[in-house]
Amino acid sequence: MTDLDLDFVRARFPAFSEPSLAGFAHFENAGGSYACGQAIEWLDRYYRQTKVQPYYPFPPSTKAGEQMDSARARMAAWLNVGTDELHFGPSTSQNTYVIAQALREKLGPGDEVIVTNQDHEANIGVWRRLGSGGVVIREWKVDPVTAELHAADLAALLGPRTRVVAFTQCSNVVASINPVRELTDMVHRAGAWAIVDGVAACPHGLPDVQALGADIYLFSLYKVYGPHLGAMTLRRELNAELPSQGHFFNAGKPGARFTPAGPDHAQIAAVNGVMDYMDAVADRHGCDGQPVQAQAAAIRKLFHDRETALLQPLLDFLSGHPGVRLIGRDRAAERAPTVAFLAEGHASRDLARRLSEFRLGVGSGNFYAYRLLQALGIDTDDGVVRASFVHYTSEEEVGRLIGALDALL
Numbered sequence: 001m002t003d004l005d006l007d008f009v010r011a012r013f014p015a016f017s018e019p020s021l022a023g024f025a026h027f028e029n030a031g032g033s034y035a036c037g038q039a040i041e042w043l044d045r046y047y048r049q050t051k052v053q054p055y056y057p058f059p060p061s062t063k064a065g066e067q068m069d070s071a072r073a074r075m076a077a078w079l080n081v082g083t084d085e086l087h088f089g090p091s092t093s094q095n096t097y098v099i100a101q102a103l104r105e106k107l108g109p110g111d112e113v114i115v116t117n118q119d120h121e122a123n124i125g126v127w128r129r130l131g132s133g134g135v136v137i138r139e140w141k142v143d144p145v146t147a148e149l150h151a152a153d154l155a156a157l158l159g160p161r162t163r164v165v166a167f168t169q170c171s172n173v174v175a176s177i178n179p180v181r182e183l184t185d186m187v188h189r190a191g192a193w194a195i196v197d198g199v200a201a202c203p204h205g206l207p208d209v210q211a212l213g214a215d216i217y218l219f220s221l222y223k224v225y226g227p228h229l230g231a232m233t234l235r236r237e238l239n240a241e242l243p244s245q246g247h248f249f250n251a252g253k254p255g256a257r258f259t260p261a262g263p264d265h266a267q268i269a270a271v272n273g274v275m276d277y278m279d280a281v282a283d284r285h286g287c288d289g290q291p292v293q294a295q296a297a298a299i300r301k302l303f304h305d306r307e308t309a310l311l312q313p314l315l316d317f318l319s320g321h322p323g324v325r326l327i328g329r330d331r332a333a334e335r336a337p338t339v340a341f342l343a344e345g346h347a348s349r350d351l352a353r354r355l356s357e358f359r360l361g362v363g364s365g366n367f368y369a370y371r372l373l374q375a376l377g378i379d380t381d382d383g384v385v386r387a388s389f390v391h392y393t394s395e396e397e398v399g400r401l402i403g404a405l406d407a408l409l
């Protein structure tokens, strides 16, 4: 394995050769990444050639179904789950909503659900609403200074009535990588299910979901170079145990039980494009011929090493600036390159606007991590400034961001 070939990578994202985006540096990747060319091509091809109802015997229909099936199979293999364990819905928020409806039928008064205040609201609010049916909601709180979650605090909340624990692999504001396997082991020892939000982690490398031990694992493909789609893995046994949320006559079909909205066929087919991109990067970096799990692990390391090297100078700048409050850790290796901060004397909204004058795309606000900002004593309206990148970001772009911040702060 060599260093990431940045030219190869950037050549696969049409945004980098799009004239209207020339000179613009994208630092709102945690909101949504650029789409890789392969995903765009699959979408385009689907709409041109196979935009019919899939799974009938006439050729375009059969082909449409085959494309959807291959997308599911390829991504499931990469994630190390069964093909029947991967589900696509409109978004992660929609996927958690549907599972919450199933849990509402399954859990009774006195059962306990643990949520954090570090998560995006998509992995909090739906579970909290189960409280109206008598389910007891317990909150696993962050340390109000470091914004970190501590396993010991979870241990104190787990009990004989705990049925579900929902937490994040990586917060979209704090960005530390939580020790998912350690936590899912704790949850399972307590006899509960672990629901893990991987949305902020996956753009930095798709995981081995089995190794993480999550019963339900969620992420959003529009942040992983693909179409606007939510992906959810659901352990086979749990699928069978939870009440179906689909049409009654489909209750025997595992793939139809938790996607009542009906999948977007073209977007599912376009997941093939994300997998084509992963395969191309793997091949380019000497992984061709290796088992898929080895390729996935190699890509995770490749992205992580690249992002860590780019991230450290930005963290050094922010943590060394007397007027800046950096949220989360200052060691790049321990976190994702999603960097939230406050700058003394600058409203976050204003600073993001000033940065846009440098042709830097940076966001501000609470990013739906509303409860986290409350816990940290941060104004939830103005929120934080957040600069986030992925492996395709260049050193020059990060240098421009640091330069602009230096000029403005």
Ligand SMILES: Cc1ncc(COP(=O)(O)O)c(C=O)c1O
Pocket (backbone or CB within 6 Å): 030, 031, 090, 091, 092, 093, 094, 120, 122, 123, 168, 170, 171, 172, 197, 199, 200, 219, 220, 229, 230
């Ligand atoms: C960490 C995290 N979880 C969940 C979500 C919700 O994802 P979706 O937009 O697919 O509903 C987001 C969206 O930004 C997120 O950042």
